[in-house]
Amino acid sequence: MDRLEHIDNEILDKAIEESMHSPYRLGYHVQPVVGTMGAPCGFCYINGLFHLFYEWQPTVTNDSVTYLYHVTTEDLVTFNYEGVKVRPESLYDNYNIYGGSLAVVNNVLTLFYTGIQEKNGEYITHQLAGEIDTGFKVQKLPAPIIRGIHSKYNTYFRNPYVFTEGSEVNLMLGTMNESEFGRAVMYRGESVESLNLLGELNTGYDMFGYFWESPEIFPIDDAAIMILNPRGLDKYKNNFWNIYQSGYMVNDFEYNSLFVDHDDFHEFDNGFDFYRPVTTLDKNNTRIMIASMSAHESEYPTEKDGFKNALTIPRVLTIKEDRVIQTPHPNLKKLRGEKITALGYFDQYPKKIQDFYGSQYELCIELKELTTNEISFLLRKSRREETVIKYNVENQTVILDRTFSGEPINEVDGTTRTVELLRPLENLTVFMDRTSIEVFLNDGEHTMTARIFPSEEAVGVELVTENGDCLVEMTYYKLSSIMEAPVITSRDKI
Incomplete structure (x- = not known):
């Protein structure tokens, strides 16, 4: 697979020039400088700044390894492009990387992700972490926080979502069980280095897609919201027309039993191009969401100019009658010109x-x-x-x-x-x-x-x-x- 390190600088500069001058470039959305933007995989607000990571590949050919790219913003309108911060170059991620999440653990902004290690022709999956310093460098932890795949689960075992509850650290993974149905599993411990498998979240959805990608759970008001990105759902009336889905369940989450008593699964978006949302709280404890404005399977005209995909505008999430309401972030008013x-x-x-x-x-x-x-x-x-x-x-x-x-x-x-x-x-x-x-x-x-x-x-x-x-x-x-x-x-x- 292609690696950024192997691309000649002159070729890369030319590709960037073509991409940045493409007539397809968006005006006010986050998009890749060049290459393929994957899904967002870490969103967090700390010390007056939003940090956002996304999966990135240097080409649009699907033959590249994945890197994690970093952007920051104070207002969710003007973004600073910080560059590639995680490369598949260490012992436990030398083959490839999948994204995960951002969380503040013990007052340290920490990035969690999945690494694929190639060892003697085998490919081993690990859950990894790195602490982000004041210069925005990601200092990888020397050893995996979860080694390999638990024996009850299959190839898909990735996209760690981390949150803290009191003094406990929780890590949730999307996976596929032995019967090839999607599941979310929870690890918990007193620290990132001491996580133990608690088991599966009990959702009652026993046969709901074959893989639950990038699960996330968080509170809004008195409810808990669980995000799932299930693969393999069949079309039903006007629902599930895209190959991969992104949706949520409004629920009561019993922290100690992992029981999720929930309403129906609802798609976040009923259009063509919305995938794998991530959320964070701002300084006012308002829940903000950003998603990939793409469909994983689609081929877009931008590819002829060497870049692909973008992120949605930031959206504020609220709850109304057991449904999630999405509204454009009010800071987007800064972009407005004359009113007509x-x-x-x-x-x-x-x-x-x-x-x-x-x-x-x-x-x-x-x-x-x-x-x-x-x-x-x-x-x-x-x-x-x-x-x-x-x-x-x-x-x-x-x-x-x-x-x-x-x-x-x-x-x-x-x-x-x-x-x-x-x-x-x-x-x-x-x-x-x-x-x-x-x-x-x-x-x-x-x-x-x-x-x-x-x-x-x-x-x-x-x-x-x-x-x-x-x-x-x-x-x-x-x-x-x-x-x-x-x-x-x-x-x-x-």
Whole structure:
């Protein structure tokens, strides 16, 4: 497999140049300088700074080993690219790395991850850790905190999630049991070096996918939220249309018995491109989430320019009637330009919103009166292209349609995604970037996220109903871009 250390500097510099000048680069999302951004694998707030790690490969060919890349931010809007901080070069991770989590343990910011050791032709899985110093260097612990795979489990045994409870350190892993069904197991100890296997979390989901990737559990208000990323779920109506899923269960978690008494599993996002979210608390104890804005199986047009994938905007998580609500982080208002508003009736004759054009904006829409059965919002519109959000009043469904959203995305099932709403649609907020769309429905009760690749001419906004009309109030903000630095291995400290 390709390694960063083996890539000629001139070749790497040329690849970075092509990537950074690609017309596909997003304006205000975190994305890789070059190569493939994997899932986020560590998110933590400490001493006024958010730290975020993600899996990274130096090429887009899937023939590269994985590294862990580090970014920091004070406000979740402007990000500093700190560079690669963990390489697969030590005894216990010399073959490859999988991500994990960040946690403050004994007042030290610590990164946890999975290492694959190659030894005499064998591949051995270990759970590893490294302490992050004030210069943002990761000092790997000399020995694994968990050696090998427990005999009850299979090849998948990775992505450690760590949290503390009182004086105890807890480590949760996603895995597959001997019957090839997904499980989450818990280790616990007085320190990182003294973890013992307690057993599996008792969720009652005995046959729910073949591998539970990157599990996470945390409280919001009086409830516990358990995140699962199960592989191998079958489609059911409008659910589970992507190959790999990301969702949650609202539950009561019995810490001492590992019993999880939970509500149904709900997908976090009903779009195309959302995977493996991570969360942290900010200084106000608000739960913040960021996810990979990609689908693991999809092939994106960005690959021709040498880079792939991005992260979603940061989202605030709250609880309402046993459902997780996602809303855009309020700091994103810093990106806003001039405010433009419009109020009017729309009918079956498509109507252009002349001032609401562009490729990088926030659009807030409120539905005031509906005498129609269907209303469509045509975004990134040109003569041949459009990305459609369609609301069917009778079925109470929203469809996100990227059939004509520009260059095709390969290795994905279909060009539409549908969500059935909990209540009639009253409002939606759209965060549009150059090659992405994130839709928040009914104050964040549902979200739909997708990558789209329209031409530069596709900047229009139109509304149209099937019959009848609809009174709509809209607010539009053009959004500015964030600065990117082409950093691979380090960043000078101020």
